[in-house]
Amino acid sequence: MMTNDGACGQRPRLLVVANRLPVSAKKTGENSWSMKMSPGGLVSGLLGVTSQFDTKWVGWPGVDVYNEVEKTALSKSLAEMNCIPVFLNEVFDQYYNGYCNGILWPILHYMGLPQEDPHDTNKTFETQYDAYKKANRMFLDAIVENYEEGDIVWCHDYHLMFLPKYLKEYNNNIKVGWFLHSPFPSSEVYKTLPSRSELLRSILRADLLGFHTYDFASHFMSTCTRILGVEATFEGVVDQGRVTRVAVFPIGIDPDRFIRTCKLPEATQQINELKERFAGIKVILGVDRLDTIKGIPEKYLAFEKFLEENPNWRHKVVLVQIAVPTRNDVPEYRKLKDQVHGLVGRINGRFGSVSSLPIHHLDCSVDFSYLCALYAVADVMLVTSLRDGMNLVSYEFVACQEAKKGVLVLSEFAGAAQSLGAGALLVNPSNVTEVSSAIKEALIMPAEEREKRYRVNFQYVYIHSAKKWGDDFMSVLNDTIAESEMQLRKTPHELPQQDMIQRYSQSNNRLIILGFNGTLTAPMSSQTKEMDLKLNSELKGTLRALCNDPKTTVVVLSRSGRDILDKNFGKYNMWLAAENGRFLKRSNGEWVTNMPQNMNLDWVDSAKMLNSGEHKQETCYNTYVEDQFLMHQLMLFEETILLKSMPLVRLRGQKLVVFWEK
Ligand SMILES: O=P(O)(O)OC[C@H]1O[C@H](O[C@H]2O[C@H](CO)[C@@H](O)[C@H](O)[C@H]2O)[C@H](O)[C@@H](O)[C@@H]1O
Numbered sequence: 136m137m138t139n140d141g142a143c144g145q146r147p148r149l150l151v152v153a154n155r156l157p158v159s160a161k162k163t164g165e166n167s168w169s170m171k172m173s174p175g176g177l178v179s180g181l182l183g184v185t186s187q188f189d190t191k192w193v194g195w196p197g198v199d200v201y202n203e204v205e206k207t208a209l210s211k212s213l214a215e216m217n218c219i220p221v222f223l224n225e226v227f228d229q230y231y232n233g234y235c236n237g238i239l240w241p242i243l244h245y246m247g248l249p250q251e252d253p254h255d256t257n258k259t260f261e262t263q264y265d266a267y268k269k270a271n272r273m274f275l276d277a278i279v280e281n282y283e284e285g286d287i288v289w290c291h292d293y294h295l296m297f298l299p300k301y302l303k304e305y306n307n308n309i310k311v312g313w314f315l316h317s318p319f320p321s322s323e324v325y326k327t328l329p330s331r332s333e334l335l336r337s338i339l340r341a342d343l344l345g346f347h348t349y350d351f352a353s354h355f356m357s358t359c360t361r362i363l364g365v366e367a368t369f370e371g372v373v374d375q376g377r378v379t380r381v382a383v384f385p386i387g388i389d390p391d392r393f394i395r396t397c398k399l400p401e402a403t404q405q406i407n408e409l410k411e412r413f414a415g416i417k418v419i420l421g422v423d424r425l426d427t428i429k430g431i432p433e434k435y436l437a438f439e440k441f442l443e444e445n446p447n448w449r450h451k452v453v454l455v456q457i458a459v460p461t462r463n464d465v466p467e468y469r470k471l472k473d474q475v476h477g478l479v480g481r482i483n484g485r486f487g488s489v490s491s492l493p494i495h496h497l498d499c500s501v502d503f504s505y506l507c508a509l510y511a512v513a514d515v516m517l518v519t520s521l522r523d524g525m526n527l528v529s530y531e532f533v534a535c536q537e538a539k540k541g542v543l544v545l546s547e548f549a550g551a552a553q554s555l556g557a558g559a560l561l562v563n564p565s566n567v568t569e570v571s572s573a574i575k576e577a578l579i580m581p582a583e584e585r586e587k588r589y590r591v592n593f594q595y596v597y598i599h600s601a602k603k604w605g606d607d608f609m610s611v612l613n614d615t616i617a618e619s620e621m622q623l624r625k626t627p628h629e630l631p632q633q634d635m636i637q638r639y640s641q642s643n644n645r646l647i648i649l650g651f652n653g654t655l656t657a658p659m660s661s662q663t664k665e666m667d668l669k670l671n672s673e674l675k676g677t678l679r680a681l682c683n684d685p686k687t688t689v690v691v692l693s694r695s696g697r698d699i700l701d702k703n704f705g706k707y708n709m710w711l712a713a714e715n716g717r718f719l720k721r722s723n724g725e726w727v728t729n730m731p732q733n734m735n736l737d738w739v740d741s742a743k744m745l746n747s748g749e750h751k752q753e754t755c756y757n758t759y760v761e762d763q764f765l766m767h768q769l770m771l772f773e774e775t776i777l778l779k780s781m782p783l784v785r786l787r788g789q790k791l792v793v794f795w796e797k
């Protein structure tokens with residue numbers, strides 16, 4: 136294996152691993168292949184990342200190739216584009232159409248777990264899951280074959296949730312980042328997935344996990360807490376002292392590429408032709424893969440309502456919809472195609488004439504220049520995704536609108552709503568009345584307001600480019616790895632269970648400090664309120680026995696308030712520490728404040744300087760107070776027992792501190 140430490144001016148190597156390579160191959164003859172850019176925002180986003188790294192891509196080349204001679208020929212052509220193919224061949228169908236797009240995709244987009252086909256015993260959840268794991272192993276094999284020491288491996292998306300675990304099992308020192316391009320749903324939805332825990336544990340092996348929005352990241356963290364019982368902090372997910380950093384990196388585009396293309400002669404001519412073709416008519420544009428999440432039927436129903444209610448607009452507005460074919464072998468996508476064709480027929484039949492049709496629906500992709508031309512001439516861009524990770528089409532439209540300053544009507548359920556919401560008209564795509572009104576508002580919006588909204592969005596799109604996204608991710612990944620190398624020396628060890636049991640039974644004086652929320656609580660749902668936190672009834676017996684044991688002192692240390700602890704633990708013979716140790720009492724005594732008088736609060740200002748939101752400050756504060764409390768308690772105990780000879784285990788997440796003395 137070669138080594139690469141970035142010395143001698145060499146750029147460090149980055150392996151970008153995604154299901155699709157940025158180019159898809161098509162056989163054109165014996166041992167000859169043509170290449171086409173692969174569809175979808177992941178590829179266009181990643182292509183915008185011009186990095187400081189020597190980048191190699193690892194992914195599926197878009198075709199099945201079984202013959203070894205052909206595999207070699209295609210690999211050679213791809214190598215010229217820095218691409219390394221993973222030939223998925225026989226596992227592809229069950230992995231990609233089955234597990235990825237038939238199961239994970241609907242779960243991640245709130246569409247729920249589909250029903251298993253009882254008649255097809257060759258394609259069950261289990262066989263698809265097996266294929267998924269096998270495919271992830273095939274990605275691993277391709278990486279291992281090409282890995283050089285010091286390489287960073289950046290895994291992308293829900294197709295590769297096992298890869299972080301496989302990579303770390305192969306070599307725990309590999310630097311692994313993982314980014315999710317789709318939404319991450321609420322735990323209530325995610326928990327219906329049969330393999331929920333295994334998948335979470337696998338991605339948690341990465342050093343850094345990235346999401347498009349705060350909502351997705353926080354859903355992910357609370358899902359980990361609820362399903363795995365681990366702790367979520369401002370840094371990420373903490374399990375047995377090991378931190379997996381979780382952070383937000385909203386993807387962007389390469390805006391200059393769009394701006395430049397709009398000015399090239401080819402696009403200029405296309406723009407002029409389109410303007411002529413639609414003279415006197417307003418153009419509403421839709422550009423989506425024909426995917427169940429994109430809300431295309433909802434878009435058509437809203438447009439139908441608009442035409443129904445605004446007869447004066449008939450023949451004066453067209454909706455041009457580019458419906459890029461996608462995932463044709465997944466049954467749901469085939470059904471969708473029939474459904475939208477039915478709607479187009481109905482609406483064009485109702486409101487069309489011999490010379491004009493209200494909907495121009497195209498079942499194809501268009502080339503880049505023509506796409507830019509369409510973006511440039513559109514008066515309104517209509518994005519009605521029911522859920523969408525980001526939706527780069529919205530960004531691309533904004534980048535091409537320098538001349539027109541059209542209006543973006545954007546679903547509030549697209550990740551882009553969080554970044555372009557200020558300049559867009561946000562809509563709930565399922566509310567046809569609302570979307571129909573937004574269409575009208577967009578069409579009649581005064582130029583001054585359009586200009587203002589365009590400026591806000593253009594500035595965002597320009598600054599938050601794909602390059603920035605990639606650079607930010609890499610910089611946090613590097614910091615995370617450096618921090619965790621330092622942290623390794625400080626991190627508490629895992630609980631040595633056998634040793635602990637032995638020492639426990641031998642000791643005569645024990646202190647056990649337990650957390651409450653997530654440690655002793657009954658199973659919670661996303662709706663559980665702080666006030667409703669309850670002691671898990673299964674633990675009551677054990678807890679009572681511990682508390683009644685004269686050799687053991689039990690403390691419950693919680694961020695919860697005094698009343699909640701009183702309600703749950705008032706009848707147990709123990710100590711209670713509320714608000715992370717601010718208040719302390721024996722369960723049958725009075726609360727006293729435990730905050731040291733001379734506590735140094737200088738750190739609060741520096742936390743403010745971090746400018747990272749209230750949540751982070753609050754968590755810093757809680758952790759700090761809690762640590763102060765623990766130190767304080769341990770010092771008190773030092774008076775009666777010999778601290779130095781005592782094993783101390785602090786498990787963040789399970790918040791268990793145990794120490795004992797013979
Ligand atoms: O590869 P396909 O199955 O043909 O699907 C295309 C891509 O679709 C999804 O894209 C997502 O990524 C975009 C960029 O981050 C984001 O803007 C969009 O909202 C997402 O839907 C999928 O996540 C990719 O893996 C696919 O390549």
Ligand SMILES: O=c1ccn([C@@H]2O[C@H](COP(=O)(O)OP(=O)(O)O)[C@@H](O)[C@H]2O)c(=O)[nH]1
Pocket residue numbers: 173174175176177179180422423424457459499500501502506525526527528529531
């Ligand atoms: O004919 C087309 C229409 C669209 N796109 C690209 O497909 C991507 C769609 O990305 P988005 O994030 O909007 O959604 P996704 O398809 O990834 O879910 C955008 O970069 C478009 O430029 C394309 O390559 N050809």
